[in-house]
Amino acid sequence: MHAPFSPSDIWFILAKIPEGNVVTYGQLANMAGAPGYARVVGNILKQLPSGSGLPWHRVINSKGQISFPEASAKYQQQQSLLESEGVTLLNGKVNLKLYQWNGE
DNA sequence: CTGTTGACCAAAT
């Protein structure tokens, strides 16, 4: 059986995440109606075409951290993008205690 | 087909 959603479903949902907000991989999976598919969401973002214009940087893990090695360029890029929209990191964790999601 | 890997997660320790 195939996944209960297609990559484009995730792209569509991700596109709706407002600037200055962050969501977790698991949340995206839930929003797609597929609890337990957090890893698959990660795989999809991994394959995301560059120049898609999607706010991939607003996706973090459930620990409230960026899912890249701290030393990596990707990590720094994501952090930079987040800070440019007012989301700062404290101790490697997003400085917003609760991940904001303005409902549907 | 089996085994490993990954932008994950929640519960147990």
Place this chain on the structure above:
DNA sequence: TATTTGGCCAACA
């Protein structure tokens, strides 16, 4: 509060 453990699903070797 910090780590470890077990579970998760799809992609790949």
